[in-house]
Amino acid sequence: xxxxVQKYGGTSVxxxxxxxxxxxxxxxxxxxxxxxxxxxxxxxxKTDELVQLAHQITPSPDPxxxxxxxxxxxxxxxxxxxxxxxxxxxxxxxxxxxxxxxVTDDTFGKARIRSIASGTIKKDLDEGKVVVxxxxxxxxxxxxxxxxGRGGSDTTAVALxxxxxxxxxxxxxxxxGVFTTDPNVYHxxxxxxxISYDEMLEMSSMGAKVLQIRSVEFAxxxxxxxxxxxxxxxxxxxxxxxxDKEMENVLVSGVTYNKNEAKVTIKKLPxxxxxxxxxxxxxxxxxxxxxxxxxxxxxxxxHANLAFxxxxxxxxxxxxxxxxxxxxxxxxEVVGNKDISKVSIIxxxxxxxxxxxxxxxxALANEGINIMMISTSEIKISCLIDAKYTELAVRALHDTFxxxxxxxxxxx
Numbered sequence: 001x002x003x004x005v006q007k008y009g010g011t012s013v014x015x016x017x018x019x020x021x022x023x024x025x026x027x028x029x030x031x032x033x034x035x036x037x038x039x040x041x042x043x044x045x046k047t048d049e050l051v052q053l054a055h056q057i058t059p060s061p062d063p064x065x066x067x068x069x070x071x072x073x074x075x076x077x078x079x080x081x082x083x084x085x086x087x088x089x090x091x092x093x094x095x096x097x098x099x100x101x102x103v104t105d106d107t108f109g110k111a112r113i114r115s116i117a118s119g120t121i122k123k124d125l126d127e128g129k130v131v132v133x134x135x136x137x138x139x140x141x142x143x144x145x146x147x148x149g150r151g152g153s154d155t156t157a158v159a160l161x162x163x164x165x166x167x168x169x170x171x172x173x174x175x176x177g178v179f180t181t182d183p184n185v186y187h188x189x190x191x192x193x194x195i196s197y198d199e200m201l202e203m204s205s206m207g208a209k210v211l212q213i214r215s216v217e218f219a220x221x222x223x224x225x226x227x228x229x230x231x232x233x234x235x236x237x238x239x240x241x242x243x244d245k246e247m248e249n250v251l252v253s254g255v256t257y258n259k260n261e262a263k264v265t266i267k268k269l270p271x272x273x274x275x276x277x278x279x280x281x282x283x284x285x286x287x288x289x290x291x292x293x294x295x296x297x298x299x300x301x302x303h304a305n306l307a308f309x310x311x312x313x314x315x316x317x318x319x320x321x322x323x324x325x326x327x328x329x330x331x332x333e334v335v336g337n338k339d340i341s342k343v344s345i346i347x348x349x350x351x352x353x354x355x356x357x358x359x360x361x362x363a364l365a366n367e368g369i370n371i372m373m374i375s376t377s378e379i380k381i382s383c384l385i386d387a388k389y390t391e392l393a394v395r396a397l398h399d400t401f402x403x404x405x406x407x408x409x410x411x412x
Contacts (some may be wrong), residue, residue, distance in 0.1 A: 001033050001035060002033075002034045003035045003036075003037075003071070003125070003164060003165070003166040003167055004034050004035070004036055004037070004166060004168060004169075005036075005037045005038075005039065005054070005157050005161040005164065005166045005168075005169040005170070006025075006026065006029065006036065006037070006038050006157075006169075006170045006172060007038075007039040007040070007041075007135065007153055007154060007156070007157035007170065007171050007172060007193065007351065007406070008022050008038065008039070008041065008151065008172045008231055008294050009041045009172065009173050009231075010042055010043060010045070010046070010047075010172040010173065011044045011173075012040075012041050012043035012172050012173070012174065012231035012232075012360045013041065013043055013044075013077050013080075013137065013202070014043050014044035014045070015043075018079075018231075019080050019081055019084050020084050020232065021231075022038075022040075022081060022172075023081060023084035023085050023087075023088055023251075024088075024102045025172075025231070026038055026081075026090075026130060027085065027088060027090050027219075027252025028084060030057060030090060030130055033314075034242075034364075035125045035269040036130050036131075036180065037121060037125070037130075037131045037132075037133060037160055037161075037164065037166070037295055038081065038131070038132045038133070039132075039133050039134075039135045039145055039153055039154040039156050039157040039160060040074065040077040040078055040081055040133075040134065040135060040153070041049055041073075041074060041077065041135050041408070042074050042076065042077055042136070042362060043073065043076065043077055043177070046073040046076070046163050046401060047070055047073050048107045050069050050070055050072065050073060050091070051066075051070070053069070054066060058075070058192045060079075061239045063108035063109055063235060064144060066108065066109065066147075067108045067109060067137075067144070067145050067146050067147045068145050069138070070136075070137075070362065071134070071137045071145050071147060071149050073095070073096070073136075074096070074097075074134035074135055074136055074137060074153075075096060075134060077134070078094040078095070078096070078132045078133065078134045079094050081094070081132050081224065081244040082094040082132045082353075083246060083272070085130055086397070087238075089128045089357060090130055091127075091128060092129060092130040092131070092132055093124050093129050093130075093131055093132065093257075094132040094133075094134075095121075095131065095132070095133050095134065096134045096137065097133070097134050097137035097138040097139065097145075097146075097156065098133075098138060098139035098143070098145065099120075099138070100116070100118075100120070100121060100131075100133045100134075100160075100372035101115075101116050101117030101118055101119070101120060101121070102114045102116050102133075102137070102138035102139070102159070102160075103116070103117070103138060103139060103140070103141065104138040104140055104146045104148070105146075105376045106140040106141070106142070106144065106146065107146070108144075108146055108147070109147060110148070110149045111138060111147060111148055111149075112148070112214075112405070113138060113148070113155065113156075113159045115209065116159060116160065116237040118160070118163045118164055121133075121160075121164065121226075123302050124332045133156065133160065134156075135152060135153025135154075135155075135171050136148050136152035136153045137152070137156075138155060138156075143207055148214075149214075149381070150212070151209075151211075151212030151214075151215070151387060152214075154171060154211055154212040154214075154215035154235060155212055155214045155215040156214060157169055157171065157378045158216075158218040158219045158224050158226070159218055159220075160221075161222075161223075161247070162218060162219075162222035162223045162224050165256070166206060167225075168205065168224070168225040168226070168227055169195070169219070169224050169225070169226050170226075170229060171211065171215075171226055171227065171228045171229070172223070172229060172230065172231035173210060173228065173229075173230065173231065174232070175190065175210060175228075175230060176191055176209050176229065176230045176233060176235065176237055176368075177191045177210075177228050177229060177230070177237035177238035178191070178192050178195055178203070178228055178237075178238040178240070178254075179191055179192065179213075179253045179254070180192060180253070180255065180403035180404070181209070181254060181255040181256065181257075181394055181398050181403065182257070182394070183255075185257070185390075185391050185394050185395070186264050186394055186395045186398050187259045188229045188395075188398060188399075188404040189403075190399070190403060190405075190406070191237070191238065191406050192238050192253060192254070193236075193237045193238065193239065194238065194240075194241065195218035195220060195239070195240055195253060196240075196241070196242065196243035196244075196307070197216060197241070197242065197243070197252075198220070198243060198348060198379055199241045199253050199254070199346055199347065199348055199379060200216045201213060201216045201217065201220070202256075202346045202377065202379060202380045203253075203256050203346055203391065204216055208380065210228055211226070211228065211240070211366060213343075214241070215228070219240065223242065225239065225240070225305060226239070226240035227239055227240075227367050228240060228383065229301075232381075234244065237264060241257075241283055241373065245350055245389075247302070250347055250348075250349045250407050251273075251347055251349040251350070251353050251356065251401060252346065252347040252349065252350070252356065252401040252403065253346055253347040253349075253403075254345075254346050254347070254349070255343065255344070255345055255346075255394050255397045255398050255401075255403065256343070256344045256346065257341055257343045257344070257390050257393070257394050258341065258344075259341045259387055259390060260271065260311055260312050260313070261291070261309050261310075261311070261340055261341060261342050261384070262309065262310055262314075262315035262318070262336060262337065262340065263307060263308070263336065263337040263338075263340050263372070263373075263384065264307065264308055264309075264310065264312070264315075264318055264322055264334065264336050265305060265306070265307040265334070265335045265336075265337075266279070266305070266307075266322055266325075266326055266331055266334050267298065267305050267306075267307075267330045267331065267332035267333050267334070267335065268298050268303045268305070268331055268332030269298075269303060269305070269306050269326075269329065269332075270303060270329060270330060271298075271302055271304040272298070275329065276295070276306065278325070278329075279306070279322065279325055282321055282325060283310075283318060283321055283322075286314075286318075286321060287354040288310055288311075288314040288317065288318055289310065289311065289314075290309070290310055291307075291308070291309045291342075291375070292308060292309045292342070292373045292382065292384060293307070293308040293309075293311065294307050294308070294373050295307075296307075303332075307373065309340070309342070309373070309384065312330045312338055313337060315336065315372050319334060319336050320354075323335050339386060339387045339388070340372065340384055340385065340386065340387055341384070341385055341386070341387040341389075341393075342382050342384050342385075343383055343385060343390065343391040343393045343394060343397065344381065344382070344383075345360055345381050345401065346379060346384040346393065347379060348379050349410050350378070350379050350380075350381075351378055351379065351386075356381065357376070357381055359400055359401070360381055360383070360397060360400070361383075363397055363399075363400040364383065364396065364397075365394060366396070367389070367392055367393065367396050369386070369389045369392065369393055370385065370386070371383045371384065371385060372384040372386075
């Protein structure tokens with residue numbers, strides 16, 4: 001008997017008919033002799049609807065009350081799925097995040113899970129029940145309702161799988177697995193059978209929306225095997241697990257892109273120690289995540305130009321902060337650009353293969369695509385380009401590294 005955690009996203013439970021189909025999948029898993037915990041998101045569109053309701057009252061709703069409001073979306077889903085399971089003769093019990101023992105910090109809207117008291121869930125499982133848990137939420141130590149941020153249901157599922165020491169965690173979505181790139185951008189995109197935690201972390205952080213990055217961090221830390229698959233199909237999806245030698249033979253596993261990037265450039269900064277620290281300290285205080293950074297000497301001696309990228313959602317606030325700092329530091333103008341995109345190639349094979357970067361740069365150059373900025377990690381290379389070339393860049397890189405071919409046919 002295996003213990004399996006299944007997570008179903010908003011599109012999977014978007015209608016009553018789909019909820020019934022999810023119930024059937026859960027029942028098949030249960031009747032195969034397994035213990036089953038199910039984590040569900042709010043019905044598709046429900047969270048956005050709740051956000052809009054709050055913003056009809058005020059443009060800046062209180063964060064605590066927003067979490068109370070948004071958590072109701074999952075309450076609807078868990079109750080409806082439990083009703084559907086019971087209607088089909090399977091004993092089920094639904095729980096909100098706090099009832100399931102999920103304790104978080106008190107950062108409303110972006111809370112992090114601190115602990116899970118899983119005793120109640122284990123008791124229900126031992127009694128033969130299917131346990132249905134609301135994703136995306138928990139309670140802090142003062143018993144306030146908290147939410148984990150967009151995609152938080154993935155994190156809930158993986159955290160529960162870790163706490164319960166489940167055999168594996170199935171993440172059901174509206175796609176068939178993890179692909180070599182976005183199938184909506186390139187028809188040659190191929191479903192990946194198996195991918196490492198590190199590659200999945202890079203893909204999630206670089207724009208791939210299949211898994212929420214914090215859920216992958218959890219999975220890696222606690223060695224939870226993930227199976228990403230479609231809720232609308234019974235075919236196998238993508239296994240996310242520890243790296244093995246087979247994965248190292250693949251030069252590049254995927255190409256990702258992210259259009260949610262904005263570039264900020266501060267010109268003619270005084271070129272002396274401590275300036276960069278002062279700028280990025282102020283940006284950090286505003287909880288703004290900085291990604292790519294490049295500093296170059298200006299034409300005038302004693303000065304430098306500093307460019308960096310931030311999420312487009314933080315663009316206006318970043319401009320405001322940097323313009324104020326530029327005035328205080330006696331720097332030149334601050335220039336912003338939102339018409340940019342970041343394309344990345346990812347693969348653990350980069351650790352043991354040379355000339356990957358040159359292949360990438362040649363592929364982009366052959367398409368007449370200029371590179372504004374470059375950043376690298378052990379298993380990733382990212383380039384900042386004009387947004388209008390995003391799809392062209394993705395297709396060119398996908399072809400260059402022959403990602404449409406299964407691994408044993410790739411030219412390494």
